[in-house]
Amino acid sequence: MIRRWLSQTLAVSALSVRTIPQRASSSAVAMIGIAGVVIVFVAVLSIGEGFWAAMADASAPDRAIVMRTGADSEMTSGLPGPEVQVIEQAPGLLRVNNRPIASAELYVLVDLNKRSTGTAANVPLRGIGAEALEVRNEAHIVDGRMFQFGTNEAIVGRGANRQFSGVDLGSEFMSGNLRLRVVGIFESNGSVGETEIWCDSHLIQGVYERGNSYQSVLAKLDSPAAFDTFKNWLTTNPQLNVQVQREGDYYAQQSQVMSSLIRGIGYTIAVLMGVGAVFGAILTMYTAVSTRTREIATLRALGFNTASVLISVLAESLALAAIGGLLGGLTAYFAFNGYQTSTMNFQTFSQVAFAFRVTRTLMIQGVSYALMMGLVGGLMPAIKAARLPIATALRQL
Amino acid sequence: MKYFPLIWRNLLRRKVRTIFTLASVFIAFVLYSFLMVVQNAFSMGVEVAGVDRLVLMHKVSLIQLLPVSYADRIRGTEGVTHVGHSTWFGGMYQDKATQFAVMAVDPAYFQLYPEARIQQEQLQAWLADRQGVIVGRTTATRYGWKIGDKIPIQATIWQPKQGNTWFFNVDGIYDADRGFDTSNFFFHYEYLDENRRGAYGQVGWYVLRIDDPSHAADVAARLDAQFANSSAETKTSTEKAFLQGFVNQVGNIKAIIISILAAVLFTLFLLVLANTMAQSVSERTNELAVLKTLGFSNGLVLGLVLVESILMALLGGGLGLAITYFAVEGGSFNNALLPVFIMRSRDIALGIALCCALGVVAGAFPAITAMRLRITDALRRT
Numbered sequence: 001m002i003r004r005w006l007s008q009t010l011a012v013s014a015l016s017v018r019t020i021p022q023r024a025s026s027s028a029v030a031m032i033g034i035a036g037v038v039i040v041f042v043a044v045l046s047i048g049e050g051f052w053a054a055m056a057d058a059s060a061p062d063r064a065i066v067m068r069t070g071a072d073s074e075m076t077s078g079l080p081g082p083e084v085q086v087i088e089q090a091p092g093l094l095r096v097n098n099r100p101i102a103s104a105e106l107y108v109l110v111d112l113n114k115r116s117t118g119t120a121a122n123v124p125l126r127g128i129g130a131e132a133l134e135v136r137n138e139a140h141i142v143d144g145r146m147f148q149f150g151t152n153e154a155i156v157g158r159g160a161n162r163q164f165s166g167v168d169l170g171s172e173f174m175s176g177n178l179r180l181r182v183v184g185i186f187e188s189n190g191s192v193g194e195t196e197i198w199c200d201s202h203l204i205q206g207v208y209e210r211g212n213s214y215q216s217v218l219a220k221l222d223s224p225a226a227f228d229t230f231k232n233w234l235t236t237n238p239q240l241n242v243q244v245q246r247e248g249d250y251y252a253q254q255s256q257v258m259s260s261l262i263r264g265i266g267y268t269i270a271v272l273m274g275v276g277a278v279f280g281a282i283l284t285m286y287t288a289v290s291t292r293t294r295e296i297a298t299l300r301a302l303g304f305n306t307a308s309v310l311i312s313v314l315a316e317s318l319a320l321a322a323i324g325g326l327l328g329g330l331t332a333y334f335a336f337n338g339y340q341t342s343t344m345n346f347q348t349f350s351q352v353a354f355a356f357r358v359t360r361t362l363m364i365q366g367v368s369y370a371l372m373m374g375l376v377g378g379l380m381p382a383i384k385a386a387r388l389p390i391a392t393a394l395r396q397l
Numbered sequence: 398m399k400y401f402p403l404i405w406r407n408l409l410r411r412k413v414r415t416i417f418t419l420a421s422v423f424i425a426f427v428l429y430s431f432l433m434v435v436q437n438a439f440s441m442g443v444e445v446a447g448v449d450r451l452v453l454m455h456k457v458s459l460i461q462l463l464p465v466s467y468a469d470r471i472r473g474t475e476g477v478t479h480v481g482h483s484t485w486f487g488g489m490y491q492d493k494a495t496q497f498a499v500m501a502v503d504p505a506y507f508q509l510y511p512e513a514r515i516q517q518e519q520l521q522a523w524l525a526d527r528q529g530v531i532v533g534r535t536t537a538t539r540y541g542w543k544i545g546d547k548i549p550i551q552a553t554i555w556q557p558k559q560g561n562t563w564f565f566n567v568d569g570i571y572d573a574d575r576g577f578d579t580s581n582f583f584f585h586y587e588y589l590d591e592n593r594r595g596a597y598g599q600v601g602w603y604v605l606r607i608d609d610p611s612h613a614a615d616v617a618a619r620l621d622a623q624f625a626n627s628s629a630e631t632k633t634s635t636e637k638a639f640l641q642g643f644v645n646q647v648g649n650i651k652a653i654i655i656s657i658l659a660a661v662l663f664t665l666f667l668l669v670l671a672n673t674m675a676q677s678v679s680e681r682t683n684e685l686a687v688l689k690t691l692g693f694s695n696g697l698v699l700g701l702v703l704v705e706s707i708l709m710a711l712l713g714g715g716l717g718l719a720i721t722y723f724a725v726e727g728g729s730f731n732n733a734l735l736p737v738f739i740m741r742s743r744d745i746a747l748g749i750a751l752c753c754a755l756g757v758v759a760g761a762f763p764a765i766t767a768m769r770l771r772i773t774d775a776l777r778r779t
Contacts, residue, residue: 029672036664040657047653070561072494075460076487076554109458119645122458176457176630208461209628257494265435269428269657276424276665283417283669287676344646347494349459351646 009308012299013315016292020316023288030284030317031324033277034373038328038366041270043336045365046356048262051343054354055255058191059247061224062094063135066217066234069243073254073348074107074216079242081212086239087219092230094220096134102219103129103136106204109350110175110197112164114342121342123164124350125154125175127201135220136188144169144184149200155184157194159353163342167197178207192251195342195353218247257346274373281377285317289385296385297393306386313382314375321374325367332366333358400697404705407677418673419713425665426717426748432654432661433744434725437576439650444741445576446637448610450509451617453603454639456630462599463629465590468503470623476607476616481506484586484601488563489551490540497536497580499550500601501589507531509604512577519544519569527588529568533579537570544568555593563592575739604636662755666710670759674706678763685767686775699768706760707753714752718745 020027066087071077079087081104088100095101106127111120130149133139147153156167166173172181180199188194205211221230231244245253289296296309342353408415437444453471455461465482472480483506486499504524507513515523515531523529532542542548546567557563565584573579590597607616617633624631634642644650678685685698693701725740 025675026672029668032668033664036660040660044657068556070489070552070556072487072489072553109460111458114645117645117649120642121646176455176461178457268431272424272428272431273661273665276421276428276661279417279421279424280665280669283414283421283673286413286417341648343648344643349646 005305005308008304009311012304012308012312016288016312016316017319019292020319023284023291026284026287027320030277030281030320030374030377031327033280034321034324034370035328035331037270037273037277037373038325038370039332039335040273041266041369042329042332042358042362042366043356044262044266044269045362046332046336046358048259048266049359049362050354050357051262051352052255052259053357054190054192054195054352055251056191056248057189058193059251060136060138061246061248062221062226063247064219064221064227064230064244065247065250066219066242066244067215069241071243074105075109075348075350077215079104079214079217081214083240083242084214084217086237087217087234087242090219090230090233092221092226092228092233094222099131100219101131101134102217103132104201104214104217105129105132106201106208106210106215108204108208110173110178112160112166112173115163115165118165121164122344122350123160124196124348125204126196126198127204128198129201132198132218135218136193138191139186139188139193141184142187144182147183147199150202151200152178152180152203153183154180154197154199155186156182156197157353158185158187159190159194159340159342160197160351161185162340163195163351163353176207178203190355192352192354195351254345254347258343261346270369274369278373278377281317281321281373282380284320285313285378285381286384288316289313289381292385293388293393296388297390300388300390301394309388310382310386313385314378317378317382318371318374321370321377322367324374325370328370329358329363329366333363400701400704404701404708407681407705408709411677414673414676415709418669418709419716421665421669422710422713423717425661426714426752427721428661428665428717429658429714429748429751430718430721430725430740430744432658433748434721434738434740436650436654437739437741437744439644439647441640441643442576442578443637443640443644445512445574446635446640447510447512447606448613448635448637449606449608450636451605451607451613451620451633452636452639453605453620453631453633455602456621456632459602461629462596462601463603463631465586465598465600467603467624467629467631471603471605471620474616474620474623476609476612476619477605478608479505479509479606480603481509481605482586482600482603484589484599486550486555486584486589487553489553490548492551494553495550495582497533497582498578499582499584501586502583503586506583506604509606512573513571513579514573515569515571523568526566526568527585528564528566530565530582530584531569531571532567532582534570534572535580536582537567542567542570544570555589555596557592558594576741662751666714666755667759670706670709670756671762673709674702674760674763675766677705678702678767682770682775685770686772689770689772690776695768698770699764702764702767703757703760706764707756710752710756710759711749714748718748 067077068079084104088102093100108125109122110125112123114121147155161167167182169182169185234240234242234244336356337358339356342351345352455463468480471477482503484501486501488495488499523531544567548565549562551562613635620633621631722740725738
């Protein structure tokens, strides 16, 4: 019984899917409509995904960032030199030959021109300590060499180098009274660090009149588990007025506004477009049912059951949606994945260079969304087909 | 006009088809409006920037501070009529980074912005109250603040001498015309400077008004020359250029919006409407031939089909525009992250023009088919 039902359903479904080419123009409306939604959905969210990844990849579980209490970013923080010395005594901090692996840093902005538009942009300039590259062991020089401390040399991240002009290897640039010479290009997992320019922290202290003060300390811990010891010692120390965050939490917080903005806009557009595409799919399927009225009525007259007719219409609609979804997902992947750009992070007013990321999850979400549109779009026409009164339908033609 | 009933009847011929086509076109234009609103929000008020206002900031970057003593020297510069300054405060409210701009300003600041409307007595109350604050209507409504409320803001950049929280009294609420940001929070610079732990006598940036907008470039050059070779060199630009700078920093939002819009209009509008019109004309082959037999000219038949297509476009699209417009005006978007949500009359005009143009494009092919129809062929076919 069930086997007969199944074979009937399969036969009718195969029939409707195989005859799609006969209804090419109206089928294209649903297919391209759904593909369009998936392209936009995947493309917009790949911006958010890329931005988020650039921020997330900047962190390691065994690193902690120390800033002044209440500071919401490195930009607004300030740490006097003596406090930094206390911070470097904290337990849980990794030491190599009694040398603390921590980098006291300054974070300021310099104006550089975007290559794409020629307009000014706030590029972060980070003053780092001698241990900085040991703390960030993912960062490495890919061209030129590391700068020498005590000179006006600087190294430039791959992203900054790609997005902004005037910071090529060997060039010199001025920012106010600060003159820097680019001696190296570095990479660090494609993360936000690559949007930065790094130089000796003492250089920034001098030119920006910061005296003996810093903004943050990036510390490498004995292990990720040492974080609590490290944090508790620092936050209960009466000599200090600091807050301690895992680096991952810090960057997640920094990307929050921008990520939720992109997601909010992306999902709104995707939902609205999805509703529109469902209307297109309904139109297509109604057309398909009405052009096949005689065929469907004949099948019913031959004894095919209503369920198999209903499912066959849904199968056609789902097939169209699947093709549209795959088409859209692949187009988005080939058109946008890896597209390099930069934007301003609203929370620090500084630039973040990143690449659009069409992830597998996004593609799966896109195709699932397409199938959902196909299902919803096919439902009403399918019911109409199943309910078709055989006699009138056959007489009609 | 006398053919209107004929066109209307044709629309009603297949109600389901017409309804879903209209619905698709409607959604396309809700999206169009939404995208325009987003684009306007990202343009950060560039459109309404005052032509007679200049912004003077530190040459290195906006985060570098300038001496408060520059005010007198700026005021004494030829062409400058009003000077005010502003300092970014940031801060946290209810344990989250403030979603509104908190700024410390000097008492003369509101003279620079006649767009911000404040009742005279509220302004006077603010001027007399050291801890006073004037907030925009959007923010006041959002958090339910009333005149007389005490607002705690936690420090991020500027730590007070004691504790970690600053307290302000709401003395006034300002309104403004559409397009002007009414989310800001303005308090006294004096209060900030006396109670912060350092950076005394430093301000964020200056805003100034000049006597004649056409002299903007000259005045800016004069100002920057005045502070050249000092410890804090300056960069002066028009307010418009200053805001445009921010917009450029965010990236090419316009290109993204236009790409999405193209995808939306093509898939939800053009394709659906063109397909509906093609089906409708092919079903009516017979009738069209009869009309022609009755003496309808080729041009008239072409016109009838085109008008039908445009009518559908305008019905669906117009409704989409109207509904989003009223939603925006009613403030449905105001809780989002960007401060200014408006639809300009220009966006609406462009929307209507797009409806008509796409209506013509969608109807063109079926209309031409209808026009070229030969009576004998068409009648024989059935």
